[in-house]
Every structure is written in structure tokens, then in C-alpha cells.
Amino acid sequence: MVDSSAVPERSKQEQEAPPAEVFLKAFPLKDKSEIDRVKDDVKNNTIVILKITPLARKNVEELKDAVEQLTVFATSLGGDIARLGEERIIITPPRVRIWRGERAVDT
Amino acid sequence: MVDSSAVPERSKQEQEAPPAEVFLKAFPLKDKSEIDRVKDDVKNNTIVILKITPLARKNVEELKDAVEQLTVFATSLGGDIARLGEERIIITPPRVRIWRGERAVDT
Numbered sequence: 001m002v003d004s005s006a007v008p009e010r011s012k013q014e015q016e017a018p019p020a021e022v023f024l025k026a027f028p029l030k031d032k033s034e035i036d037r038v039k040d041d042v043k044n045n046t047i048v049i050l051k052i053t054p055l056a057r058k059n060v061e062e063l064k065d066a067v068e069q070l071t072v073f074a075t076s077l078g079g080d081i082a083r084l085g086e087e088r089i090i091i092t093p094p095r096v097r098i099w100r101g102e103r104a105v106d107t
Numbered sequence: 108m109v110d111s112s113a114v115p116e117r118s119k120q121e122q123e124a125p126p127a128e129v130f131l132k133a134f135p136l137k138d139k140s141e142i143d144r145v146k147d148d149v150k151n152n153t154i155v156i157l158k159i160t161p162l163a164r165k166n167v168e169e170l171k172d173a174v175e176q177l178t179v180f181a182t183s184l185g186g187d188i189a190r191l192g193e194e195r196i197i198i199t200p201p202r203v204r205i206w207r208g209e210r211a212v213d214t
Contacts, residue, residue: 021202021203022129022203023203023204023205023206024187024197024204024205024206025205025206025208026191026197046206047131047154047203049156049191084133084156085158085194085195087192088192090131090133092131095129096128096129096130096154097129097130098130098131099130099131099132099153101132
């Protein structure tokens with residue numbers, strides 16, 4: 001154990017903290033072709049919060065297909081997927097679990 | 108190494124995957140008193156997506172104060188905080204970084 005009593009609280013924390021392991025991105029899904037980008041992000045340990053309304057307005061069938069693809073993808077990767085309200089879905093990489101408790105759905 | 112050739116794909120994955128390290132919860136903020144629960148969650152390595160509209164409708168001053176408190180809290184803990192659209196904020200524990208790129212804001 002190192003004596004770090006002289007180090008201010010904030011920098012102590014920064015020194016000891018391991019580097020960021022998970023990123024979180026939020027962006028809109030405007031076209032089905034953007035699905036690959038979402039998959040790449042999740043593979044790279046990024047939580048993606050996807051606003052699905054732009055694609056919903058454009059083409060509901062394409063949106064359904066996209067969500068189905070992302071569900072298969074997240075499940076096979078060992079991640080998770082869930083709706084957030086009426087306008088968004090969340091896709092998580094492995095080791096990030098979406099909590100489904102009594103107040104998990106906030107719509 | 109255990110021979111797991113008879114185990115179906117999904118449960119093989121579950122056995123091999125390391126335990127979940129980060130949780131993600133989404134719930135509404137209805138009262139300022141619920142702030143402590145949010146802080147506890149974030150301290151316990153949970154990303155909280157907070158729907159702030161219920162408190163906004165009830166008392167804007169209390170909401171401002173709550174967001175200010177959570178900003179100080181997240182910053183001092185080494186986590187992160189950001190808006191998600193018009194209705195939500197995200198608070199993250201250390202090691203979860205909110206990406207602020209060209210499409211980070213999806214409002």
C-alpha cells in the first residue's frame with residue numbers, strides 16, 4: 001500500500017482508475033445500411049442507444065428487419081437489447097446487462 | 108478444458124462469459140428524494156438513464172437542483188453525465204465514457 005495521503009482526492013482517483021472499458025453512443029438510425037456501423041460499435045465494446053424514429057417514419061418494414069437483425073446479433077454476441085421509451089432501442093456488448101426490474105421500463 | 112460439445116450454443120456462451128460487470132437501468136425521476144437511489148446505483152457500477160420529465164412537470168427548480176447534484180456527483184466519482192434527447196439524462200460510473208462525436212446528440 002502506497003502512502004498517498006498527500007495526493008488530492010480527485011487525482012488519486014484518476015491515477016488509480018483503469019482506462020475506460022466501455023463507451024456509450026447515442027445516435028439516430030436513418031437507414032438500414034447503418035446497421036453495420038451499430039454492430040461494429042457494439043463489437044468494440046460500445047453501448048449503442050439508437051433513436052429509431054427516423055427509420056420508422058421512412059420505412060416500417062425496414063425498421064422491423066433492422067431490429068430483428070440487431071436482436072439476433074446482440075443475442076449471439078452475448079450482449080443485450082431492449083426498448084427505451086417509444087423512440088429508442090439500446091444494444092449492449094457482453095458484460096453490460098440491461099436491468100429489467102419493476103421500474104425498468106420508463107415509457 | 109471440459110468437453111462441452113453436447114452443450115447447446117447459448118448455454119456454452121453463458122458458462123464461458125465472465126460475470127456482468129456493468130448494469131444499465133432506465134427509470135423515471137419523480138421526486139428529488141430519489142436522487143440518492145440514483146447515486147447508489149452509479150456507485151454500484153450501474154449506468155442510469157433517467158427520464159426527467161415527471162419531475163420537470165412537478166417542479167422545475169427541484170429538477171435543476173437534482174441535475175446539478177448529479178453532475179457534481181458523476182464528475183467527482185470519475186463518471187460521466189449527458190442529456191439524451193429532451194426527456195432523459197444518462198449518468199455513468201467510472202470506466203463508462205459517453206461518446207460526444209458528430210452524431211452524439213440524437214435529439
